[in-house]
Amino acid sequence: MRSWLNISSLEFAAGALLVGVLTGIFCERYRSRRRLAGRLEKLMHRQDKLLMEKEWLLREIHHRIKNNLQIIISLLHMQSVRMKDESAIGAFEDIGARVNTISLVHKKLYLESSDRVTIRMRDYVLDLVEYVRDSLCAHRFIAFHLDIADLSLDVSQVIPLGLILNEAITNAVKYAFPDNEASARTSGSFIPAEAHRPGPAAAPPTIRISLHEQPIGLNPPHPHQRTAGPATATLILRITDNGIGLPPGFDASRCGTLGIQLIQTLTAQLDGTFHLTSAPGVDLTITFTRHSNPLHEPAPLSGHHFAQ
Known part of the structure; x- marks a missing residue:
């Protein structure tokens, strides 16, 4: 009888130990998943922040390029009005039109492009032709x-x-x-x-x-x-x-x-x-x-x- 009780106690103790080990494993896996989810959430937040910074930088770059090109166009115009040679005036006007063509691209990228790398050609051609006309x-x-x-x-x-x-x-x-x-x-x-x-x-x-x-x-x-x-x-x-x-x-x-x-x-x-x-x-x-x-x-x- 006593032997049977000892065996039952050992089995109970082994079962309790096994339950404890499994519980510990599950708890540790749960905590690991929580830590991993937290890290993943931080990484995603950081990625979103970096994407927003990239978007802002691209917009700022295109904006500054556009402004610089507009300055060049203004300088060309100021120089041309001081000239008397018709061929030289025409050359300056042609250069200004070419620079404006590039400036218009950066204006579209700054104001209208959703990804800052592509442009809708219908709107761009319409604005370009209107300017030249x-x-x-x-x-x-x-x-x-x-x-x-x-x-x-x-x-x-x-x-x-x-x-x-x-x-x-x-x-x-x-x-x-x-x-x-x-x-x-x-x-x-x-x-x-x-x-x-x-x-x-x-x-x-x-x-x-x-x-x-x-x-x-x-x-x-x-x-x-x-x-x-x-x-x-x-x-x-x-x-x-x-x-x-x-x-x-x-x-x-x-x-x-x-x-x-x-x-x-x-x-x-x-x-x-x-x-x-x-x-x-x-x-x-x-x-x-x-x-x-x-x-x-x-x-x-x-x-x-x-x-x-």
Whole structure:
């Protein structure tokens, strides 16, 4: 009887010890999980704080770059008004327009971009064309038809694309319509592409700009056909006018003008292709692929790009 009681006491003691050990293990695991959850919460809070600081720093950087570029534009304007040589004044105005094209990118990144690295092209092209149109007083005689897809591009592609647009629009306004004042038939307001209805009368001076994406592997769309595609797509920029066109025998590959050379160099930065035709008017088409790497940086412009 006593032996049986001893065995029962030992079993009870062993069971109690086992329960105690298991309880200790569970308590320690619970405390470990609590400590881990606390550390994780602190890390997440720190990460949120770092992300907010990064957001603020990016906004501040774009804001300061924009302001510095605006100072450069003001200095160029102040210098140009002191000049008497028309060609020098025109060169300063062209440089100011190019600097403004870049400044507008940083303004969009500062005020409107949700991620500070991409820009909605529809809003950017609208603001850029409006600036060029007003600065050249083109609103008095040229109608602008914009057909821009609702897409966003990385800043590394927006800047060369904006500079291409600035050069092409400026050239069209200055040279495509030599008798523009006499043939003024429009207020120059922006007209949606789908609202354009050509009539039997002679068309007013017009510049059309379209930007759309076409999935890789498909044929290029009609010049004014709206298309939509996935993120991996070929982008097609077209700037056309109904002006006097290019001079007979014009060869873009041998042209020595800075505007054409700049457009060709910027197209190379986009890893794209450049196509220029005239029949009638001028049709400039830039085809390129959206960068899949948001950190991709184009090669900087240097003097040898513009060597004669």
